[in-house]
Amino acid sequence: MNVRFVVPVSDDRGADAQLSQHFGRAPFYAVIDLNEEGRVISQETIANTSEHFGGAGVPPDRILQLKPKALITYGLGSKALRIFQDAGVAVLRTEANTVKEVIKAYNNNELQELTQGCHHARHH
Template structure:
């Protein structure tokens, strides 16, 4: 059985009801969802964002890569962060819903587009 490890930046720790963060790097939490190839959710865990944006160390992409994701779902991100994920072979998809539950359902149905270009408005943090 193949397991997808999906990371989604969120503004709260409310499990599948957590709302997605509009700011990828400034999300207070990263929701980690482990899902079987059959679409069964095996695990849901909120990981605090301990990057330098929250008084910790490292950049948000580095923090997420430590979680070993296969997929990252977000509204948008800057070009440098996107490039880091592409080089690490993490699939980055554009979110199209407000909650983790809704975006996971869209993912299961194949309704999320791949994010291929970073947001030029994103402030460079690197």
């Protein structure tokens, strides 16, 4: 069964994209689909069009429209974490710097589930 996950990134350089330090204010989100063997079958970068960037809506709503199994991030706020948990989307914490490193960590089961949100923007 294929798996889809989303990663907040600061640029649109595909597998070399740098992870964003802040989930909600990430300029872009990488959307990655892996097959059963953990190989990338599709990858795209979408712009963050939430109200943080002059658009409408909040980042969790935009991500949920993509129907991911997981969000992989450094951290995020308590409200966003709860929204994802309520929707059945796993929120996984990473220390990776690039999308390529996130994919490797995911395939190696090196990611931990995030159970507590941050309260200050500088922490996520």
